Amino acid sequence: MLRVGDLQKSIKFYTEILGMTLLRQKDYPDGKFTLAFVGYGDESNNTAIELTHNWDTDSYDVGNGFGHLAIEVDDVYIATDSIKKNGGKILREAGPMNAGKTIIAFVEDPDGYQIELLGPKN
Numbered sequence: 001m002l003r004v005g006d007l008q009k010s011i012k013f014y015t016e017i018l019g020m021t022l023l024r025q026k027d028y029p030d031g032k033f034t035l036a037f038v039g040y041g042d043e044s045n046n047t048a049i050e051l052t053h054n055w056d057t058d059s060y061d062v063g064n065g066f067g068h069l070a071i072e073v074d075d076v077y078i079a080t081d082s083i084k085k086n087g088g089k090i091l092r093e094a095g096p097m098n099a100g101k102t103i104i105a106f107v108e109d110p111d112g113y114q115i116e117l118l119g120p121k122n
Helices: 009-019 076-085
Strands: 021-028 033-039 050-053 069-072 089-096 104-109 114-118
Touching: 009 021, 009 033, 009 050, 076 089, 076 104, 076 114
Parallel strands: 069 114
Antiparallel strands: 021 033, 033 050, 089 104, 104 114
């Protein structure tokens, strides 16, 4: 679960820039928050990310305990090109990781969460 300051901006990032689908969304008026779930396919067979928007909070400190999310993609170079074309922020261009041959890249979502893109396992 990621706490997000602007739910629509975050949904747009995960769906339009990373290519996920908005799987479901529900408001909880008594708790003053909304939950939205995004992912690459039906939750019965795929992982989903829960985006939590507390209505009275517009930003969060990511903190020093969180590292990053990691998503495996078919081609990291193509994925980063697509993310750039759609207005996404690239933190580390696609290329081999320091300690091996795996191709990786890092992008950042609207709330400052880092997402590592990993090439397929060799």
